[in-house]
Each structure stands twice: as structure tokens, then as C-alpha cells.
Amino acid sequence: MTELLRLEGVWAGYGSAMVLEDIALTLREGASLALLGRNGMGKTTLLATLMGAARLRRGRMWLRGADLARVPPQRRAAAGLGWVPQERDIFASLTVEENLAVAARPGAWDLAAVYGLFPRLRERRGNLGSQLSGGEQQMLAMGRALMLNPRIMLLDEPLEGLAPLIAQELLGIIGDMVRQGGMSVILVEQHARQILPLTEMALVLERGRVVYDGSSAALAADPGRLDQWLGVAARGATAP
Numbered sequence: 001m002t003e004l005l006r007l008e009g010v011w012a013g014y015g016s017a018m019v020l021e022d023i024a025l026t027l028r029e030g031a032s033l034a035l036l037g038r039n040g041m042g043k044t045t046l047l048a049t050l051m052g053a054a055r056l057r058r059g060r061m062w063l064r065g066a067d068l069a070r071v072p073p074q075r076r077a078a079a080g081l082g083w084v085p086q087e088r089d090i091f092a093s094l095t096v097e098e099n100l101a102v103a104a105r106p107g108a109w110d111l112a113a114v115y116g117l118f119p120r121l122r123e124r125r126g127n128l129g130s131q132l133s134g135g136e137q138q139m140l141a142m143g144r145a146l147m148l149n150p151r152i153m154l155l156d157e158p159l160e161g162l163a164p165l166i167a168q169e170l171l172g173i174i175g176d177m178v179r180q181g182g183m184s185v186i187l188v189e190q191h192a193r194q195i196l197p198l199t200e201m202a203l204v205l206e207r208g209r210v211v212y213d214g215s216s217a218a219l220a221a222d223p224g225r226l227d228q229w230l231g232v233a234a235r236g237a238t239a240p
């Protein structure tokens with residue numbers, strides 16, 4: 001399979017504060033990666049660095065062989081990065097369908113495909129963003145990123161703050177999305193046990209450095225390391 005994303009010796013942060021140190025990462029076309037670590041270890045910063053929202057201080061990043069650092073931040077969505085930030089950032093005064101339509105770029109993910117994955121969004125198509133529940137907002141944020149027809153979906157803690165039943169529903173949908181293929185997914189989560197079964201590869205960050213880069217299955221089978229790096233959050237099989 002073709003290489004989609006490569007990072008080598010990446011140091012990054014905010015202003016003069018360094019958060020990430022010497023990060024290396026490769027992702028094949030269509031592969032899925034769980035990006036794990038405790039609070040404040042640098043997971044969001046890694047996504048922000050890919051998007052150009054955190055400052056790359058050293059190292060190189062390539063997307064399909066092209067130097068990503070040379071792509072201006074406002075062009076990285078068009079270059080193939082679909083970012084679903086933790087804050088969701090949907091347009092509160094637009095309807096569900098308008099939120100989806102503004103992001104549309106040609107490709108397999110159109111309104112019908114997004115509604116197929118998220119039947120709830122079809123039901124709520126005429127509702128304003130401000131009228132949605134937390135779970136529906138998360139679905140809309142994901143649907144909107146899909147409408148970009150990205151090469152890689154960057155999902156930042158999609159289950160955070162959701163009621164357990166909704167979190168389970170969304171987890172199932174994320175699993176469907178990963179299996180449907182056609183793009184890669186980087187999934188940031190604190191609840192490792194829930195997402196390791198969905199992803200092929202895993203990367204664990206500790207204080208801004210990579211401490212594990214390997215298969216999700218091998219990590220899931222190693223309770224000692226899960227506990228060491230991820231603590232109690234890694235154990236729970238229940239929703240957040």
C-alpha cells in the first residue's frame with residue numbers, strides 16, 4: 001500500500017513552548033491509527049501541527065510525498081486533511097444540511113453517503129446547529145469533515161462529553177467509517193480499550209514523545225503497558 005503521511009524528527013509547540021519532541025510517524029493509504037496518551041501529552045498538538053495550527057519548529061512532514069509544511073494552513077483541508085476538532089466548531093446558525101453543504105468537495109462522500117452513515121443527521125437535516133444535542137453535533141462535525149472527501153480524517157476525542165449510549169452509537173459509526181475505507185483515520189482518544197479494536201495501528205505519546213508505535217492488537221493484549229502509559233482510562237470497557 002502507498003505511503004500517505006510521514007513525519008520525521010518533528011518538534012512542535014506554541015510560541016516558544018515546545019510540546020512535541022522528535023516525533024516520527026508513517027501512515028499508509030487507508031490505514032487507521034489510534035493516537036493515545038494521558039491528558040496533556042500532546043495528542044491534540046500533533047493534529048494541530050498537521051493542520052498548521054501549532055508551530056512546527058524542526059523536522060519534516062510529507063503528505064503523499066509533498067512537503068506539508070509548504071502548504072499554507074488554510075489550504076490543508078483542500079490538500080486532504082479533514083479535521084474534526086474537540087470543540088466541534090459547527091455553524092450554530094446554519095441548518096444541518098447547510099453545514100454539510102458548505103464543506104462539500106467532489107468525491108464518494110456526498111450528502112446521501114453522509115446521511116447513510118448518520119441516519120440521525122437526515123432526520124435533523126432542517127434543524128439549526130444550535131438545536132442539536134452534543135452527540136448530534138459530533139455527528140455533524142464528522143459528517144462535515146467527510147463532505148471534504150479527505151485523504152485522512154483527524155478525529156479529536158469524538159466521544160468526549162457524550163452520554164454512554166450515544167458514545168456507543170458513535171463508536172459503532174466510527175468503526176463502520178474505518179471499515180468502509182477509502183481514507184485513513186487518526187483517532188485521538190483517552191479511552192484506549194474502546195478504540196484499539198477499531199484501529200490497525202497505535203501510537204502512544206508521553207510528555208510529547210512517542211513511547212509506542214506498533215499494532216493496536218499487540219498493545220491491547222498488553223495490560224501492563226496500557227496501565228503504565230494510559231492508566232485507568234485504558235481499562236474501562238464502558239463508554240466515557
Ligand SMILES: Nc1ncnc2c1ncn2[C@@H]1O[C@H](COP(=O)(O)OP(=O)(O)OP(=O)(O)O)[C@@H](O)[C@H]1O
Nearest residue numbers: 014017019037038039040041042043044045046190
Ligand atoms: N494553544 C496552546 N498554547 C499553549 N500551550 C498549549 C496550547 N494548547 C495546548 N497547550 C499545552 O500543550 C500541552 C499538550 O496539550 P495537548 O492538548 O496537545 O494534549 P492532549 O494530549 O491532546 O491532551 P487532552 O487530552 O487534554 O486534550 C499541554 O501542556 C497544554 O497545556
